[in-house]
Amino acid sequence: MDLNGEQPLLDVHHLTKIYGDFQLQDVSFNVPAGTIMGFIGRNGAGKSTTMKAIMDLVKPDDGRVFVLGRPMPEEEVAVKEQVGYVGDIPLLNDNWTLDRTLQFARQFYPNWNEEAVEQRLEHFAIARHKKLGELSKGMKMKASLILAMAHEPKLLLLDEPTSGLDPVVRTEVLEMLLDFVQDESRSVLFSSHITPDVEKIADWVTILDDGELIFSEDKESLLDRYKRIVMAGKGSDYTTETPLLFNCHKTTGGYIGYTDRFPQFQRVAKGNWYAERLTLEELFVLLTGKNAD
Ligand SMILES: Nc1ncnc2c1ncn2[C@@H]1O[C@H](COP(=O)(O)OP(=O)(O)OP(=O)(O)O)[C@@H](O)[C@H]1O
Structure with missing residues (x-):
């Protein structure tokens, strides 16, 4: 990928992870600043494994990950201040209210932007006093995104953020992502098997098939070429x-x-x-x- 000398927000080098018969094989790609990268693959292609390896939630067998030029996991604390992650396994406690969850999370982040949190909660009419388990699937995803954006990260890593949501909520979630990259120093990497969602908002597309990278390319040049x-x-x-x-x-x-x-x-x-x-x-x-x- 030609970045015109600019440092990518995310740089994945030769990532490899072996789980029995499954191999994530030598996966390399970059996410430039100011872009939304759609990460496509069938169930079991290795998207979640790639994202977890980026976050050091699984240990890769080989390869390196750099976020804003900083190596993971060596600079994990500094990196995680710059990354918002919503994974495939909920890390939030359904018995906690949203308010308690926000209070808990904010202590870890010096850049926490309470005003932005308030605005987004108000915009989506999400009540702080509700327990997470009482929120609908769509509300919970929006709350998870608000939480992931609260510390003003540069990079959002989202695992299937629109999966299982109705079309109206899917559109709202996609609009949140477009809004996030209005600031061109930020980027989003989101996985999805809903290709129309990726086509709608992504500037770049990375396709993974059975653990293998098929390509990682600018969406428009890809669709002009094929x-x-x-x-x-x-x-x-x-x-x-x-x-x-x-x-x-x-x-x-x-x-x-x-x-x-x-x-x-x-x-x-x-x-x-x-x-x-x-x-x-x-x-x-x-x-x-x-x-x-
Ligand atoms: N902890 C684990 N132990 C063993 N195998 C695993 C583990 N996590 C993932 N796998 C295997 O790795 C492969 C890739 O799974 P992964 O969840 O990364 O795919 P995915 O592209 O995210 O799929 P989905 O769209 O279903 O989430 C699958 O064959 C899965 O069974």
């Missing part, structure tokens, strides 16, 4: 062997194929054809042969 090519006419110049195309198949009127080098294809293509933009979901299925969920 296209579905529809070639019409019986006298088409194309065959299933046409260079620059893959997964070609015959249709009643010609051929359909895919290219990962659309600009080059455009330069050499002849005959009667047109290109279609893929959705992120279609691209994911094309590259992994599977649905995200």
